[in-house]
Amino acid sequence: MTGKLELVHILEGHKGRVWGVAWHPKGGTFASCGEDKTIRIWSQNVNNQPTTKTILSDGHKRTIRHISWSPCGKYLASGSFDATTAIWSAVSNEFECNVTLEGHDNEVKSVSWNKGGNLLATCSRDKSVWIWEVTGDEEFDCAAVMNSHSQDVKKVCWHPTEDLLASASYDNTIKIFRENTLDSDWECINTLTSHDSTVWSIDFDSTGQRLVSCSDDKTMKIWQVYPPGNEEGIVTPDNIPAWKCVCTVSGEHTRAVYDVSWDKTTGLIATACGDDAIRVFKEDPENSSKNEPTFNLIAKVDGAHSQDVNTVSWNPKQPGQLLSCSDDGTIKIWKIVE
Amino acid sequence: MEVENINPSVYSKAKQRAHTAADDDENLTDPFDTREIFDLIKNINDPEHPLTLEQLHVVQESLIKLDNDQNEVFINFTPTIPHCSMATLIGLSIRVKLLRSLPPRFKVTVEITPGTHASEAAVNKQLADKERVAAALENQNLAEVINQCIRVL
Numbered sequence: 203m204t205g206k207l208e209l210v211h212i213l214e215g216h217k218g219r220v221w222g223v224a225w226h227p228k229g230g231t232f233a234s235c236g237e238d239k240t241i242r243i244w245s246q247n248v249n250n251q252p253t254t255k256t257i258l259s260d261g262h263k264r265t266i267r268h269i270s271w272s273p274c275g276k277y278l279a280s281g282s283f284d285a286t287t288a289i290w291s292a293v294s295n296e297f298e299c300n301v302t303l304e305g306h307d308n309e310v311k312s313v314s315w316n317k318g319g320n321l322l323a324t325c326s327r328d329k330s331v332w333i334w335e336v337t338g339d340e341e342f343d344c345a346a347v348m349n350s351h352s353q354d355v356k357k358v359c360w361h362p363t364e365d366l367l368a369s370a371s372y373d374n375t376i377k378i379f380r381e382n383t384l385d386s387d388w389e390c391i392n393t394l395t396s397h398d399s400t401v402w403s404i405d406f407d408s409t410g411q412r413l414v415s416c417s418d419d420k421t422m423k424i425w426q427v428y429p430p431g432n433e434e435g436i437v438t439p440d441n442i443p444a445w446k447c448v449c450t451v452s453g454e455h456t457r458a459v460y461d462v463s464w465d466k467t468t469g470l471i472a473t474a475c476g477d478d479a480i481r482v483f484k485e486d487p488e489n490s491s492k493n494e495p496t497f498n499l500i501a502k503v504d505g506a507h508s509q510d511v512n513t514v515s516w517n518p519k520q521p522g523q524l525l526s527c528s529d530d531g532t533i534k535i536w537k538i539v540e
Numbered sequence: 541m542e543v544e545n546i547n548p549s550v551y552s553k554a555k556q557r558a559h560t561a562a563d564d565d566e567n568l569t570d571p572f573d574t575r576e577i578f579d580l581i582k583n584i585n586d587p588e589h590p591l592t593l594e595q596l597h598v599v600q601e602s603l604i605k606l607d608n609d610q611n612e613v614f615i616n617f618t619p620t621i622p623h624c625s626m627a628t629l630i631g632l633s634i635r636v637k638l639l640r641s642l643p644p645r646f647k648v649t650v651e652i653t654p655g656t657h658a659s660e661a662a663v664n665k666q667l668a669d670k671e672r673v674a675a676a677l678e679n680q681n682l683a684e685v686i687n688q689c690i691r692v693l
């Protein structure tokens with residue numbers, strides 16, 4: 203292995219399992235959430251040591267599963283097992299929850315803002331994906347409810363440049379949604395099948411031409427989009443772009459892979475695994491092509507946490523800095539050295 | 541609620557673990573063995589009958605695999621009838637009992653004994669999904685039922 207993942211900080215504070223961590227779009231600050239029903243906002247002090255700045259504890263009645271910052275960094279959305287999504291707004295260093303979105307029948311598993319910050323997607327064990335439109339200052343309208351998945355929806359993730367939404371599910375598939383320009387209805391335009399079990403997480407690369415997915419089947423897959431009229435001659439019925447699985451990484455992870463993060467700056471992919479390890483993959487420039495990329499494991503930390511790793515997230519502003527959280531109750535900050 | 545399996549076969553319980561001189565030697569490392577795991581789950585109460593999982597042969601020591609070095613525990617359990625609607629609940633009870641009893645370093649897998657249940661794959665998938673298990677345990681009604689099953693009488 204040509205790289206090394208170095209531990210920079212261990213952060214404690216949550217009681218019990220930490221489910222999610224998310225960098226603020228400006229880097230520096232991040233948020234975390236977990237089974238203790240709280241959200242912690244962490245900031246680095248003068249010694250670069252991250253400390254808890256605020257604890258938000260009055261928003262949810264059950265586990266907080268996932269959090270996501272709006273692109274402007276002013277809002278934080280949190281999805282909870284209590285079936286609601288809370289919107290927190292930052293007002294002069296304080297966070298207030300002024301909006302609670304209700305509609306899902308049961309656990310909300312993931313929340314995601316689009317690039318423009320005017321759309322928020324949520325998904326749930328109730329098998330549906332909802333899109334909420336920001337219609338005014340802290341006002342949200344439900345723009346669409348999609349019932350395309352046949353099971354629990356685990357993750358939603360917006361395309362980095364277009365209003366294209368991807369979702370991952372317990373039904374082993376990934377689906378892509380977009381708004382139909384004719385009737386402004388949101389619809390499922392692609393169903394990506396190849397995983398043999400629950401797809402836990404997905405992330406796009408910086409261009410949005412590729413998507414990475416990870417699964418309970420212990421694999422990681424890379425998907426490539428082929429627009430209508432592509433030179434490879436991949437069929438695109440109804441002029442809808444086609445997504446093809448171009449790479450499967452198997453034999454590396456020994457248990458379910460719970461999360462995957464694609465560094466938009468370096469192109470590195472990190473995974474969070476139920477075998478307590480964190481792995482970093484890099485595309486091999488010599489043995490890769492657009493249609494047949496090869497991804498090599500360049501760094502691996504066995505026992506990165508003492509229990510399952512739940513989330514990994516690359517810092518959007520400091521390339522190579524990685525955040526992780528675990529069932530062991532800790533959050534860690536890592537640095538990749540190549 | 542109607543009892544699905546009215547007349548289940550009942551088996552005798554295993555004998556107490558024999559006491560050996562090594563048990564009293566404080567200098568010996570004493571790794572977990574399958575009997576110890578079995579002892580943790582054998583007295584879980586069946587949700588339908590006033591019997592334990594051991595008495596119904598739902599759990600058996602021979603269907604427990606343990607790897608101390610890899611920190612892995614693998615349990616097969618055998619529903620008494622192939623359409624038993626309680627299979628998920630029984631599996632959850634075994635999982636919860638072990639999660640609460642074993643050190644957190646252990647990775648616990650609970651699956652139906654191959655070929656003994658009509659919805660084997662679906663039940664196994666649900667039991668393996670830690671997010672669903674976590675959410676289920678936050679459901680107070682379900683948590684109470686599980687606590688009844690794993691209550692020590």
